[in-house]
Amino acid sequence: MTSQNNPERWDIFCAVVDNYGDIGVTWRLAKQLSAKHRIAITLWVDDLKSFSHILPALDPALPSQIHFGVTINQWSDPLPILYQAGNVLIEAFACELPEQVKTRLISMHQASKLDPNAERPPLWLNLEYLSAESWVEGCHGLPSMQASGLKKYFYFPGFTAKTGGLICENELFEKRDAWQREPQNRLDLFSSLGLSGITADDEVVSVFSYESSTLQALCEAWQNSEHTTHALFPKGRSLNSLQPILPCSVETLTAGTQIKLGNLVIHILPMTDQEGYDKLLWSCDFNIVRGEDSFLRAQWAAKPFIWHIYAQEDDYHLIKLDAFMQLYCNNLPPELAKSWKALNLAFNKEQQELTVSHWQKLNLIGLPLLRHAKQWPIDAINDVDLVSRLVQFVKNS
Template identity: 35%
Template sequence: MQWDIFCRVIDNLGDTGVCWRLCADLARRGEKVRLWIDVPDDLAWMAPGALEGRWPGVQVFRWADPLPEGLVDSLAPADVWIEAFGCDPAKEFLGDLARRVQAGNAPPVWINLEYMSAEAWVERSHRLPSPIMTGPLRGLTKWFLFPGFTPATGGLLREADLPLRQQDFDAGTWLDAQGLPSGERPRASLFCYEPPALAAVLHQAGRDIASDWLVTAGRASDAVAAVQEDLPSATSTLRRHTVPRLTQHGYDHLLWSCDLNFVRGEDSLVRALWAGRPFVWHIYPQHDNAHHAKLEAFLDWLQAPGSLRDFHRAWNALTDPESVWPGWETVHGWGECARAARQRLLAQADLTSQLLGFVAEKR
C-alpha cells in the first residue's frame, strides 16, 4: 500500500524520530511511504540518506506552505493517511481528496495517530471514529489511534529484528569505536531538556562513586554548559563526555551501553524501555502542567519503586528536594523494574503491526 505520513515538528527530535521509525518500519514490511515533514533537516544525521531518497520504500518531502503547484496531482493517491500527533494534512491534499471522492474514488484510511500516554482515557479513546461533519469531505471518517503501554492501546514502535540486534550487541566494542569510555565505571547517558535539578544531580553524583556521564549533543550539552560554573571539577568523581550526533541505531546502542539513561519526549522513552536498563524520563512540559498527570500515570504503569518515583518528580520539577541524586546502588536496583516493563511490552503487539491490521480491517 501507499502511505502518506504528515508531520508538523514541535519537539524536533522526538516528532521526527517517531515518524521516521514508523516510515522505516513500514518500508521494511514492504509498504511504500511518503513522509511530509516541515522540518526534515535532522534526518540528515538521524537517518543518513533519507533526504536523498536512499532508503528503499521511503520518500521524504519538505512540507512547505504552499506545496509546489501540481505536486500532489503528480503523485499516486495514497491508501492510508497518517496525521502524526494530530496535525491536519496539507490543504492541497484535502482539496485533491475532495475532488477524488466527488468522482467516486475511495478515500484513504485516515488515521489520527496521537501522542502516547498511560492515562486511563487512552484505552477508551483508542480506535474511536471522528466523523467529518461539514465541508466538501463531509461523510468521511478519521480514526483515532493511540500508542500506549497496554493491550487495549496501539502499542509501541518495535522493529522485528530488535531483540536479535540487542542479543548480538557488544557494548565495549561499540563504545571504543565511538571514543567513549568502556571501563568498569558506571555510565549514564544524558538526553534532556533543561531540568532545574540538573546542576544538583551532577554535583551530588560527583560525590558518589566514580562514574562516566555521556552527554548528547544539542539541548542536553547546552544545558550542562549553562550550569558548568556551578559544578566542582577537582573534587568530583564524575567525568563528562560529549556524544556526537548519532543515527537512530547508534542512539539505541548508546542506551544499551549505559547503566542509567536520561531520556526525553516520546521516541527516546520508547527506546529506553526496549533497552531494559534503568532510565529517567524528562517528559515534554506543557504550559498547563497537564504533563504532571501524564507522568504519574506512566509511573503507575511502570510499577516504579518509591525512589524512582521521587527522582522522576524532582527531575521534572514536580518537587524540589534538597537531595536529588539517589546513589548508584539505588539506581542499579531499578533494573528489575525496567526489565519487567520490557517483558510486559514484548508480550503485546507492536504499533506498526496494529496499524497494518487496522488498515486491513477498514479497507
C-alpha cells in the same frame, strides 16, 4: 488482497517538532511498514535538515529521495511534488495537512458519492502521542466526522491490549540481549564515539533531556561521589543547564570534548542515527530521556531510566507521568517502586535536593530494578507491536 505487483501505498505527513521527537517516531513507523509489510510508503517531512541528524544519508536539498525503501518528500507550501492519494493517509501527531491535500481528499469524497466506481479517498488516520492514561482505551480507533463529510480516525499508541500498541522492530530484544551479553561491545562503542577513559567498572549515564536545574544538582552530586561517573550529553538543550559549572561556554563545546569535574567526567556525544542511539542506551547503566521516541527506546534498552516529560499547562504532564509510573511499577517491590517514582517526580518538578537524595537512595544497578527493566519490555509489548496492530486496523476499517 493487494498483490506485490500492485502494492498498497500509504502517505505519512510529519511536522518536525523539537528537532527529533516526532520525526523519530514517524521514521521508525515508516521503515517498519515498508520492511515488514511491503507497503509503499511516502513520508512527507517539513524539516529535512533536522531529519538528517538522525538519518545522515538524507540530503536536505533534494525534494524527493528514497532511503530504506521509503520515499521521503519535502513538505513545503505548495508541495514541490504532486500528491497522489494512496490507500491510507496518516497525519502524525495532529499536524495540519496541506490545503492541496485536503482539497484532493474532498474532491475524491464528493466524486465517490456521485459515482460508486470513482476512486475512493484514502483511509485518514491521526497518529496520536503515546500515553498510559486510562482514557486512551476508550478513544483509540474512534472516527471523527469532518465538515467535508470525510471521516478521520484517531489511532492511539498505548501499553494495553485495547490501544494501538508500541513501536518495536522484529528481533530488537534479541539484538539487544546479544549486545549486552558481551561487555566489550559497550567499550568499543564508546571508543568509536570518541569517548575516552571509560573503564568496565565505571558508571555511565546518558542524558537526553530538556533544560532542568536538577541536571546541575545531579552533576554536582556525581562530582562529589566516591566513584567515577561518566555523563554522556549530546550537543543540545540539556547542556544549557550545566553552564554554571562548565569551564567554557556551551557554544564552544564540540563532539569528543571531555570535562573532568572531581569524580564526574562529562563527555559531549556526536550525532548518531537511530540504531546507534539504541546501542548507546543499551550500553549505559542509566538513561535520562525525554519526549516519546527516546522514552520508549529507553524502555526497550532494559536499563533503569528517568523520563523527563515535556511540561504542559497546569502540570498536566505530571498526570501523564503518574499514569505511566503506575503501570511501570506494578510488579516492582513496594519500596523500590516508591524510590523510582519519587526520583522521576522530583526530577520533573525540578526539586534539586530531593532529586539528589532519591538518586543516592536508589540502588541504580541493583538486581531487582535491573530484572524489572528487563522483564518490562516483554510485558509492555503485549505480544503485538504497533505496526502490526495498525495494519490490522486498516484492514478492519
